[in-house]
Amino acid sequence: MIKVSGLTKQYGNRTVVDDVSFALEPGTVTGFLGPNGAGKTTTMRVMTGLVPATSGTATVDGRPYAELPNPGAVVGTLIDASAVHPGRSGRTHLRLMADTIGVPSSRVDEALELVGLADAARRRVGGYSLGMRQRLGIAGALLPDPPVLIFDEPANGLDPEGIRWMRDLLRGHAARGGTVLLSSHLLGEVEHTVDRLLVIGSGRIVADGPVAELLGSEGTSVRAADVAGLARALEGARFHVQHGADGALVVEGAEPSAVGAVAAAAGIALTDLRPLQRGLEDLFFQLTAVAS
Numbered sequence: 001m002i003k004v005s006g007l008t009k010q011y012g013n014r015t016v017v018d019d020v021s022f023a024l025e026p027g028t029v030t031g032f033l034g035p036n037g038a039g040k041t042t043t044m045r046v047m048t049g050l051v052p053a054t055s056g057t058a059t060v061d062g063r064p065y066a067e068l069p070n071p072g073a074v075v076g077t078l079i080d081a082s083a084v085h086p087g088r089s090g091r092t093h094l095r096l097m098a099d100t101i102g103v104p105s106s107r108v109d110e111a112l113e114l115v116g117l118a119d120a121a122r123r124r125v126g127g128y129s130l131g132m133r134q135r136l137g138i139a140g141a142l143l144p145d146p147p148v149l150i151f152d153e154p155a156n157g158l159d160p161e162g163i164r165w166m167r168d169l170l171r172g173h174a175a176r177g178g179t180v181l182l183s184s185h186l187l188g189e190v191e192h193t194v195d196r197l198l199v200i201g202s203g204r205i206v207a208d209g210p211v212a213e214l215l216g217s218e219g220t221s222v223r224a225a226d227v228a229g230l231a232r233a234l235e236g237a238r239f240h241v242q243h244g245a246d247g248a249l250v251v252e253g254a255e256p257s258a259v260g261a262v263a264a265a266a267g268i269a270l271t272d273l274r275p276l277q278r279g280l281e282d283l284f285f286q287l288t289a290v291a292s
């Protein structure tokens with residue numbers, strides 16, 4: 001299990017990660033969300049031993065990453081994916097990585113296959129597109145088939161098909177009991193991938209919880225031929241009703257089942273009934289605005 005406790009990182013007298021705490025559970029994909037400069041990469045760099053914390057701790061199975069006997073075999077990381085020698089082929093790059101972490105070189109071709117780079121394996125990385133570099137970075141992280149994956153903005157440079165592919169890959173990893181943390185500043189990219197959201201703004205965690213809970217229902221949108229009668233019935237049942245511009249009624253804070261029950265009791269036939277979800281973008285800006 002990954003545990004981050006009271007993690008703070010200062011550069012000079014600037015605090016870029018401020019008392020951050022969270023735990024990552026096996027079998028879940030956690031989305032680490034925040035705008036540019038919020039502190040996601042810095043948190044991930046501290047978690048993976050790339051930079052020291054100013055205070056606080058980040059541990060993997062109770063030990064700091066750098067103190068694990070073979071950290072690369074436990075945590076697959078995708079951070080700074082562009083840091084690859086441009087003159088090497090993708091295959092050579094992975095072979096060198098495999099040697100370093102003690103993985104048999106037969107695994108290199110498997111990993112290339114897994115990320116869809118088998119055909120480009122012998123080409124120089126300097127000629128790869130951004131998306132291909134991301135895939136190569138992901139292949140490197142997957143080489144030892146590690147239980148934990150920490151990916152910083154993995155969707156960068158991927159097209160919609162690539163994003164879908166990555167979603168399946170990460171969900172599959174979690175379904176096999178793996179632990180996944182992925183960061184993004186684009187919420188739509190991760191909304192359908194993650195089980196849990198960890199939202200960071202200005203170095204602080206502003207929300208941490210299941211996606212369904214954070215995006216919880218805001219109310220119900222309902223339509224009927226007799227709109228005025230429906231509004232009267234709902235107000236009579238003490239619901240707060242607003243008239244939407246499109247002719248629907250918006251019933252704040254009410255579940256569709258409760259709205260349907262009021263309509264049924266009043267003998268009003270409904271033509272449409274649906275929950276209103278708070279948009280992820282709304283939630284995000286609301287939360288991060290509070291933090292800044």
Ligand SMILES: Nc1ncnc2c1ncn2[C@@H]1O[C@H](COP(=O)(O)OP(=O)(O)OP(=O)(O)O)[C@@H](O)[C@H]1O
Nearest residue numbers: 011016034035036037038039040041042043184185
């Ligand atoms: N080595 C460094 N020295 C000084 N400041 C740094 C350093 N690394 C990061 N920062 C600053 O720390 C803050 C957080 O940066 P970080 O890269 O962690 O944010 P992020 O949430 O990952 O953003 P992005 O989505 O843009 O990558 C930024 O203001 C950044 O300028």
